[in-house]
Amino acid sequence: MNAEAARCYLCGSANLTIIADIRQKPEGETNFGIPPEDYRRLIYQYQDCSVYCNVHNYITEGFYTGRYNEATYNHQIHDKYREIRNLPRERSDNKHRAERVANFIDRLGLPREQVHVLDVGSGLGVFPAELKDMGFQCYCIDPDAAAIQHALQNVKVDGAHVGTLDDFESEHKFDVISFNKVLEHLKEPVRYLKKARGFLTSQGIVYIELPDGDSALEHGNAVDRQEFYIEHFTIFNKASLSFLAQEAGFDCLEVASIHEPSDKFTVYGFLKPRVG
């Protein structure tokens, strides 16, 4: 690994501590077809922003255009969607997430049917489906054309775009833009989050969820905990989520660390654009 490869994906610093040197695919990690003899990645924690980074060269730009769902869900998007949708509340990350977001929006005093939510990286679309049941208007973006076709046909979202925020154009502004376990898959999370500002209404907010590395390490280790698996370039904590928000031009209204029904450790934040 050269020095450039070791720069932090969040703050750009090279001031790091080695957390793990991993030379074998963890048992629970998705098999992305890396030959076992080539498998190697390093997990660093950076002192200046406190984020963790997974450093390797296996997952590159364009990776999520169809291939991710192929490997992860084997094209059975609709079956998987129904299975997750049907989880009882106590086992459903999505039902808790939808309640968390709905409760926050309700406190802003907007009638639900007038609230337009844009879910970025919507995947199976379970979260927009839950929000639609609660009366919100939902839109989504995903680089996987099969996921978007499913969102339109089965979830019946109000609008959808195949691609990313980089190629998204809209006259329409949104009251909520959500990034649920999305930004950790990107090497430029600050640049990407900044893009959301241009699509928000004047009172609009952003909701973010990211894997929580601190809690994962308290309850396990960097090899076996899924928060640290290869597809996450960055793994956060409350301090690094706040750093990300500030760098992208947002203030945090609320940041918290949770343990989800699926056993994921997660940090979430509600953000609003910083004025001036």
Ligand SMILES: [Zn+2]
């Ligand atoms: Zn950093």
